[in-house]
Amino acid sequence: MEQLVEEFGHPTYTSFPVIVARMLLAAVFGAAIGFEREWRNRPAGLRTHILVCVAAATFALLTIEIVHAPMFGPEVLKDGAKVDPIRVVEAVTAGVAFLAAGVVFFSRGEVQGLTTGAGMWLAGAIGLAAGLGLWQIAAFVTLLALCVLGLLHRFEVKFDLSEDKRDEKPGAHSPGKGKAG
Structure with a gap:
């Protein structure tokens, strides 16, 4: 039990308000680009750009x-081995990007699966954060992703910006629109 308290009680190097501000800023900037893409009726739209950003x-x-994590400090090195923890980020981004690319496809003039692919890439980041014990980052980014996916989906459907709305109505398909799913 003490280990759990210790695990979830350690602070991050970056203060939590700064983490929140950086993530919200990324979401706003991604939304700006995504909105422009929605407006021009391009395949990757609002949610996809926010998730990727x-x-x-x-x-x-x-x-x-x-x-800045103490677990990767110089005292961790043994037998002259060098540790490069940043390779973990490289490996996860490359591996998840490969998987995410597999869910994106082009069918009947439409690109599908972009938001799912972006969500998978973000899930990789969240998993990495959780695996490193950075639960504050993992929790906040998960909450932010759920807001992007849930609330913005409603917004897109309400203002007829999303192809998902068509999927709810049989026979309401219009080819060539190319929205991301």
């Missing part, structure tokens, strides 16, 4: 935290 910000923040 937040994922990239999460990986960047995780890199900062890894560099």
Whole structure:
């Protein structure tokens, strides 16, 4: 039990308000680009751009935290071996990006699966944060992703910006629109 209290009680190198501000800023900037893409009726839209931007910000923040984590300090090195913890970020981003690319496909003039792919990439960042014990980052980014996926989906459907709305109505398909799913 003490180990759990110790695990969830340690602070991050970056203060939590700064983490929140950076993630929200990434979400706003991603939304600005995504809105422009929605407006121009392009395949990757609002949610996709926000998720990718937040994922990239999460990986960047995780890199900062890894560099300052005591578990990767010089005393950890044994037998002259060198540790490069940043390779964990590289491996996860490459591996998850490969998997995410597999869910994106082009069918009947439409790109599908972009938001799912972006969500997978963000899930990789969240998993990395949780695995490194940076639960504050993992929890906040998960909450932010759920808001992006849930609330913005409702917004897109309400203002007819999302192809998902068509999927709810049989026979309401219009080819060539190319929204991300």
